[in-house]
Amino acid sequence: MSNLLEVKSLHSLYGESHVLHGVSFSLDSGQALSLMGRNGMGKTTTLKSILGLVTPRSGTVSFKGENITNLATWQRMKRDIAYVPEGRGMFHNLTVKEHLQVAARANNQGEKTWDYDRVLDTFPRLKERLSNLGTQLSGGEQQMLAIGRALVTNPELLILDEATEGLAPLIRKEIWEVIRTIKESGISTIIVDKNIQVLQKLCDRHVVLVKGKVVMNLDAEQLQSNLAQVEGYLGV
Amino acid sequence: MLLNKRAERLFVWIFFPLALLMPMFLEQNEYYVNKLTTIMILSIFVMSLDYLVGKCGLITLGHAMFYGLGGYIFVMIAPEYEAVNFWIYTFYICAISATVAFVIGFLVLRTNGIYMIMITLAFAQMTFYYFSDSIDFGGTDGVFVYVKPETSIFGLSLFDLDNPTHFYYLCLLSLFNTLLFFKVLIRSRFGRLVDAIHANPGRTVALGYNIFIYRLVSYVVASALGAYAGYLFTLQYGFVNPSMLSWTTSGTALVMSILGGMGSIYGAILGTLVYEGLHYSLEHLTEHWLLFMGGLIILMVMVFKKGIAGFLEDLLEKRDGK
Numbered sequence: 105m106s107n108l109l110e111v112k113s114l115h116s117l118y119g120e121s122h123v124l125h126g127v128s129f130s131l132d133s134g135q136a137l138s139l140m141g142r143n144g145m146g147k148t149t150t151l152k153s154i155l156g157l158v159t160p161r162s163g164t165v166s167f168k169g170e171n172i173t174n175l176a177t178w179q180r181m182k183r184d185i186a187y188v189p190e191g192r193g194m195f196h197n198l199t200v201k202e203h204l205q206v207a208a209r210a211n212n213q214g215e216k217t218w219d220y221d222r223v224l225d226t227f228p229r230l231k232e233r234l235s236n237l238g239t240q241l242s243g244g245e246q247q248m249l250a251i252g253r254a255l256v257t258n259p260e261l262l263i264l265d266e267a268t269e270g271l272a273p274l275i276r277k278e279i280w281e282v283i284r285t286i287k288e289s290g291i292s293t294i295i296v297d298k299n300i301q302v303l304q305k306l307c308d309r310h311v312v313l314v315k316g317k318v319v320m321n322l323d324a325e326q327l328q329s330n331l332a333q334v335e336g337y338l339g340v
Numbered sequence: 341m342l343l344n345k346r347a348e349r350l351f352v353w354i355f356f357p358l359a360l361l362m363p364m365f366l367e368q369n370e371y372y373v374n375k376l377t378t379i380m381i382l383s384i385f386v387m388s389l390d391y392l393v394g395k396c397g398l399i400t401l402g403h404a405m406f407y408g409l410g411g412y413i414f415v416m417i418a419p420e421y422e423a424v425n426f427w428i429y430t431f432y433i434c435a436i437s438a439t440v441a442f443v444i445g446f447l448v449l450r451t452n453g454i455y456m457i458m459i460t461l462a463f464a465q466m467t468f469y470y471f472s473d474s475i476d477f478g479g480t481d482g483v484f485v486y487v488k489p490e491t492s493i494f495g496l497s498l499f500d501l502d503n504p505t506h507f508y509y510l511c512l513l514s515l516f517n518t519l520l521f522f523k524v525l526i527r528s529r530f531g532r533l534v535d536a537i538h539a540n541p542g543r544t545v546a547l548g549y550n551i552f553i554y555r556l557v558s559y560v561v562a563s564a565l566g567a568y569a570g571y572l573f574t575l576q577y578g579f580v581n582p583s584m585l586s587w588t589t590s591g592t593a594l595v596m597s598i599l600g601g602m603g604s605i606y607g608a609i610l611g612t613l614v615y616e617g618l619h620y621s622l623e624h625l626t627e628h629w630l631l632f633m634g635g636l637i638i639l640m641v642m643v644f645k646k647g648i649a650g651f652l653e654d655l656l657e658k659r660d661g662k
Contacts, residue, residue, distance in 0.1 A: 155546065157542070157546070176545075176550070177545045177546060178545045178546075178548050178549055178550045178551070179550075181545075181546060181547065181548030182548045186547075187546045189543070189546070193540055193542075193543040193546075194540075195535065195536045195539040195540055195543070196539050197535045197536075197538065197539045198532060198535055198536060198539070202532050202535075205529065205532065206529065206532045206533055206536050206547070207547050209548070253547070257547065257548060
């Protein structure tokens with residue numbers, strides 16, 4: 105299994121506020137990694153630093169062996185990284201259909217495994233809402249569209265930030281099922297979420313952040329044996 | 341469907357056939373033919389600005405720079421006493437102004453919001469003062485066009501530009517083509533991406549798009565069309581002067597765009613028609629016409645919050661009971 109993403113000693117600041125203190129972890133191809141921590145511990149900042157949405161003060165981000173730290177966000181995404189942001193980021197002036205059409209593209213290998221039809225088959229609810237604007241959808245439907253929009257870019261790495269937050273339990277279950285399918289299809293994923301039970305079953309690696317530092321970096325077995333300690337960090 | 345709103349379809353189906361027949365009713369009155377021609381030229385200019393401001397979210401106070409440049413480029417490159425070919429010079433003017441827009445856009449589009457307004461205004465004012473102070477270009481008097489271009493294609497001349505009715509139809513054709521062009525552009529994948537960038541630039545970047553390039557292309561296209569409108573205006577009146585480049589020209593066009601319904605594209609025609617109609621009616625009524633004009637614009641902007649186009653769309657939706 106080859107190394108897909110490597111984050112080394114990331115230090116990120118918002119103005120004077122030092123948020124990330126040397127965050128390091130790596131992810132292999134085909135793996136799923138969970139990024140856990142209480143609110144305000146730097147999970148989203150870590151993701152944004154990986155994507156270039158926040159410029160780190162120091163540290164490096166390497167993707168498939170290439171140092172992408174100094175690349176613009178769009179250049180990083182063009183290397184087959186997709187991001188499902190917290191809050192979904194719908195375009196208020198585009199319909200569901202247009203959201204998918206605008207984002208759709210083949211990846212750098214020329215593969216189009218995830219296309220418009222496959223996304224609609226995965227999320228049949230969206231089929232009934234094709235002409236609705238992005239903001240005229242329920243929270244669950246918006247989340248499905250946000251994931252669908254990321255999938256049609258045919259990524260090698262999918263980053264999901266709080267994908268199930270604020271959703272009804274049934275919808276949440278549906279979203280987790282889809283994430284499982286995505287993982288099984290070979291797409292590497294980084295998942296930020298608080299649902300440790302689901303993450304435990306789904307992910308191969310688990311990174312726990314406390315005050316912008318990685319305090320635990322565990323594989324699935326290690327998580328099992330250190331569950332109480334992790335739950336303590338998460339305040340569960 | 342290219343025209344996706346009912347009000348838009350209705351307007352296009354009423355306006356263009358009516359505009360096609362208008363010179364027949366105004367055969368005896370050249371003044372009104374000329375007035376309507378000017379409105380159509382201004383509509384092209386306002387439409388190009390409406391695309392930039394309403395669709396791309398690029399607020400500029402320097403669009404008149406390209407309007408004026410359209411005229412100045414023509415007098416710079418065309419021989420003074422020789423009839424050149426209108427179509428070839430249309431290409432030259434669009435290409436040169438697009439090149440200028442590319443260079444300026446490259447600098448201007450690194451900013452946004454109030455900073456972009458300031459920088460576009462600065463560029464426009466620099467150009468304005470350059471031509472105002474230039475002896476070669478006639479200073480504030482500008483430059484006259486002594487010979488209008490001929491319009492032959494493969495020996496077939498469709499329009500005689502010295503004939504006001506012919507010129508009217510050329511401008512009507514240009515307006516229709518501009519509207520069609522923008523509608524096709526907006527419906528294309530490029531247009532959808534521009535919509536996405538307008539709605540949420542950060543999200544569009546995170547989808548792997550270099551939004552700077554999309555904005556630059558939009559800026560170049562709209563500026564070239566603005567220059568084309570200025571070229572037509574210069575040919576209509578037979579001169580170009582620095583007032584075409586002034587920031588008040590940009591400001592007036594912005595008011596027309598807001599009045600018509602920003603981002604609606606066809607609203608540019610509505611806004612120009614209403615603004616110019618009011619201008620014409622009021623200036624004949626009182627010497628204090630600007631005072632009344634200002635009051636009426638404030639009133640209309642307050643009543644038609646989404647512009648006249650938005651008002652018509654809401655009206656039709658309400659009538660359908662939606």
